[in-house]
Amino acid sequence: MSAAVRGVRGDLDPALLGVVDAHDHLFFRSPLLKGQELDDAGLAREELAAYAAAGGGTVVQWTPYGLGRRAEELPALSEATGVHLVAATGMHQAAHYTRELLDARRSDLAALFVRELTEGIGDSGVRAGLIKVAGGFHALDAHARWTMSAAAEAHHATGAPIAVHHEMGTGALDVLDLLCGELEVPAHRVILGHLNRSPDLVLQAEAARSGAYLAFDGPSRAHHTTDWRMPEEMAALADAGYADRLLLGGDTTTAGARSVSGGPGMPYLLRRVRPRLETALGADGLERVLVANPARAFAVEWA
Known part of the structure; x- marks a missing residue:
């Protein structure tokens, strides 16, 4: 069995992904972001088209269960723009959900994740290609442990990668202790998000040493002075021998952050961040971050 990336229009040869935005959002709704929802399919199409025009080939959407994924829209958006899309299952921090929704999923969360990875998200027919979960600020609360345990169970059933939101870039080693230690998920199947938001090189190197991928994914968030x-x-990290662990994403989570709405958006990665990275990493290093690494990180020999 050969490895494939599970796209919204079917499984993909990893070699065909092209330049990858490894963490972003086309649709996202949360009670924590009222009035800033990403829920306009027309603007999502324009944003993808702008990304494609800048040289983008694939976007991995980390929007998980219950936050307005609009999975049924994704295949048409991919076909119209020529950009490959990968959808997510999983669950974010508890603050993004109602108590009723959380209670309703208390006994079947892992089964939900497996179903969305293997059968499809709702009635859309779109299968998820990764599992998104989240930690807290310097800690893992009971909700994080519950969702990560379910994610690990779904990983063991399918092989799907697990992508983790780290609040302000913190808690990565606690996540690795839980997922890769206690729950026995191979480190190379874990993607640690937002580590650029806590620019601790010692912690970053230790996380990379585990074999996990490190996603630097904050350029759309203008208030983050760490960019x-x-x-x-x-x-x-590349000089220390971890060039093959690095990913890049935009993490566009609000309507105003889209390029077509006046923000930096997805194209910013390629218009502004890419030249700076090429200066820092060289052409070969940049190619690794944007093309080779994500092709490995999201490719699975699907069970």
């Missing part, structure tokens, strides 16, 4: 450090951090 300017990102190329130098990635260069330091």
Whole structure:
């Protein structure tokens, strides 16, 4: 069995992904972001088209269960723009959900994840290609442990990668202790998000040493003053021997952050971040981050 990336229009040869935005959102709704929802399919299409025009080939959407994924829209958006899309199952922090929804999923969360990975999201027919979960600020609460346990169970059933939101970039080692230690998920199947938001090179190197992937994915968040450090951090990790662990994403989570609405959006990765990374990493290093690494990180020999 050969490895494949599970796209919204079917499984993909990893070699065909092209340049990958390894963490972003086309649709996202949360009670924590009222009035800033990503829920306009027309604007999503324009954003993808702008990304494609800048040289983008694939977007991995980390929007999980219950947050307005609109999975039924994704195949048409992919076909119209020529950009491959990967959808997510999983569950975010508890604050993004109602108590009723959380209670309703208390006994079948892992089964839900497996079903969305193997059969499809709702009636859309779109199968998810990864599992998204989240930690807290410097800690893992009971909700995080519950969702990560379900994610690990779904991983063991399918082989799907697990992508993790780290609040302000913290808690990565606790996540690795739980997922890769207690729950026995291979580290190379774990993607640690937002580590650029806590520019601790010692922690980043320790996380990379585990074999997990490190996603530097904050450029759409203008209030994060750590973005300017990102190329130098990635260069330091590459110099330390971890160039094959690095990924890049935009993490566009609000309507105003889209490029077509006046924000940086997905194209910013390629218009502005890519030249700085090429200076820091060299052409070969940049190719690894944007093309080779994500092709491995999201490819699975699907069970």
